[in-house]
Amino acid sequence: MFSAIDADIRLGSGLGIFQLGSSLWTVLDLLRSHQHTFPHVDVKYDPDSPTTPVILYLRPHFDLLFSGHHQRLHTICVRRLRDPHFPLTLLYKDKVLSSPDTELRRVGVNLAFGPTYPGNDLRYPGVWFSFEDEGLSDGLKAAASPSEDRMQQVKRVLISQIGFDGGQRDALDEVDECPVMxxxxxxxxxxxxxxxxxxxxxxxxxxxxxxxxxxxxxxxxxxxxxxxxxxxxxxxxxxxxxxxxxxxxxxxxxxxxxxxxxxxxxxxxxxxxxxxxxxxxxxxxxxxxxxxxxxxxxxxxxxxxxxxxxxxxxxxxxxxxxxxxxxxxxxxxxxxxxxxxxxxxxxxxxxxxxxxxxxxx
Known part of the structure; x- marks a missing residue:
C-alpha cells in the first residue's frame, strides 16, 4: 500500500518536501526517511561524464533534476497526476489544483494563476504546465479549437527557479544562491x-x-x-x-x-x-x-x-x-x-x- 501524497506548489521555490537548491546528498538522505511515501528511487547519470546533471526518478510521479557541477536541485517534474494506484494531490495556496477526484485542465490553471502568453504550454515565473506526455512532439497533434483548448488536460507540471527575466531557466544552468543553501x-x-x-x-x-x-x-x-x-x-x-x-x-x-x-x-x-x-x-x-x-x-x-x-x-x-x-x-x-x-x-x-x-x- 502506497501513501497518499499532498504536495504544495511554491513558485520558483519547491514542491512539497522538496526545496529547490537542496543538495543531492540532502535530498537522498531525506528520501531515506520517507521510504513508505517514495519506495522506488532510481538514480540516473552519465558514467562517462560525471559532471552532467543527475536525475532522481521517484516512481511514478516525480523526476528531480540536479545540476551537474554542484549537484543542487534545479527542476522538479510532476507527471501521471491522476494515477489511481498512487494518489497525488497538488495544491497551490491551500487550494486543490489536482487530485484523484479533480482533473487539472487549462481553464483551471488560468483561474489559479491568471493569464499568460499564448502557446502550447502555460508558462509562469517558476512553474510550467504542459499538455503533452514526455517524448511527444508538439507537431504530432493537430491544433485544438478554442473550446477544446480550455478543457485540455495537464499532463506535466515543472517547477524551477525564476530566471532573471522572469522566464524558465535552462536545464543545464547551475542553481542560483538561495536561502536553503x-x-x-x-x-x-x-x-x-x-x-x-x-x-x-x-x-x-x-x-x-x-x-x-x-x-x-x-x-x-x-x-x-x-x-x-x-x-x-x-x-x-x-x-x-x-x-x-x-x-x-x-x-x-x-x-x-x-x-x-x-x-x-x-x-x-x-x-x-x-x-x-x-x-x-x-x-x-x-x-x-x-x-x-x-x-x-x-x-x-x-x-x-x-x-x-x-x-x-x-x-x-x-x-x-x-x-x-x-x-x-x-x-x-x-x-x-x-x-x-x-x-x-x-x-x-x-x-x-x-x-x-x-x-x-
Whole structure:
C-alpha cells in the first residue's frame, strides 16, 4: 500500500518536501526517511561524464533534476497526476489544483494563476504546465479549437527557479544562491603544504582557514560544529563532516589536524552519497607578489589536467585501490580507483578520469 501524497506548489521555490537548491546528498538522505511515501528511487547519470546533471526518478510521479557541477536541485517534474494506484494531490495556496477526484485542465490553471502568453504550454515565473506526455512532439497533434483548448488536460507540471527575466531557466544552468543553501559549503580552496580555505553560503560570510599542523580539533568544533562521526584509526582519529564532504585526520597526541580529505561525491564511485559534494579547488603558486588571482584547477577537471598542474612533465607514482575490498555486499561496475602521489597531495581518480577525492598532508 502506497501513501497518499499532498504536495504544495511554491513558485520558483519547491514542491512539497522538496526545496529547490537542496543538495543531492540532502535530498537522498531525506528520501531515506520517507521510504513508505517514495519506495522506488532510481538514480540516473552519465558514467562517462560525471559532471552532467543527475536525475532522481521517484516512481511514478516525480523526476528531480540536479545540476551537474554542484549537484543542487534545479527542476522538479510532476507527471501521471491522476494515477489511481498512487494518489497525488497538488495544491497551490491551500487550494486543490489536482487530485484523484479533480482533473487539472487549462481553464483551471488560468483561474489559479491568471493569464499568460499564448502557446502550447502555460508558462509562469517558476512553474510550467504542459499538455503533452514526455517524448511527444508538439507537431504530432493537430491544433485544438478554442473550446477544446480550455478543457485540455495537464499532463506535466515543472517547477524551477525564476530566471532573471522572469522566464524558465535552462536545464543545464547551475542553481542560483538561495536561502536553503545558507550555512552550506560554497567552495573549498586547497593549498598544498598549507591546508584549506572554506567559504560558506551566503558568500559574504567569513571564510574558515584550516591549517595543516596548526588547527586543533577544538578549533574545528568551534568553527564547523561537531563532526557527524568520529572514526578511530590506530593512534589517530578522523573527524567526518559528511555534510561538507570533508574528513580531517586528528593526531591523538597533539589533537592537531594532520590530513585533510576532500570528497567529490561522483556518481558510481564507491563513496557516492556517503559524503556531500565538496566543491574543491587546488590553488597554485601566484606568479608574483602582486598576483591576487593565482591559478587553480577544479573538482570537475580531468585527472590528467590536475596532474599536469601539480607536476608538469612528470609522471607521479601511482597504485590501485579497491574501496570495496572490505564491503562484500557492495558491487560496482568499476570499484577500483587509482591513487597518484605528489608532494603534499594525493589524488584518487576513477576510471572516468574524474578525481573522486583529494588528500592534503
Amino acid at each position: 545558507h550555512g552550506e559549503l560554497a567552495e573549498a580552496i586547497a593549498k598544498v603544504h598549507d591546508g584549506v580555505v572554506l567559504r560558506f553560503y551566503p558568500k559574504e560570510s567569513e571564510p574558515v582557514h584550516v591549517h595543516l599542523g596548526v588547527t586543533t580539533a577544538q578549533d574545528l568544533a568551534c568553527e564547523l560544529g561537531p563532526p557527524l562521526r568520529i572514526f578511530y584509526k590506530e593512534d589517530d582519529h578522523f573527524y567526518n563532516y559528511f555534510q561538507y564532504g570533508i574528513d580531517f585526520l586528528i593526531s591523538d597526541v597533539t589533537h592537531i589536524v594532520k590530513k585533510i580529505i576532500l570528497h567529490t561525491n561522483a556518481p558510481g564511485s564507491p563513496l557516492f552519497q556517503r559524503y556531500k559534494r565538496c566543491p574543491w579547488q587546488i590553488e597554485g603558486r601566484p606568479e608574483d607578489d602582486e598576483d591576487d588571482s593565482p591559478p587553480r584547477v577544479k573538482f570537475y577537471d580531468r585527472v590528467d589536467t590536475i596532474s599536469h598542474f601539480l607536476s608538469p612533465g612528470e609522471t607521479p607514482p601511482s597504485m590501485l585501490f579497491d574501496r570495496t575490498d572490505e564491503e562484500a555486499a557492495l558491487t560496482l561496475p568499476s570499484s577500483t580507483t587509482r591513487l597518484l602521489g605528489f608532494d603534499g597531495i594525493i589524488l584518487e581518480a576513477a576510471s572516468s578520469s574524474q578525481v573522486v577525492s583529494v588528500t592534503l598532508f
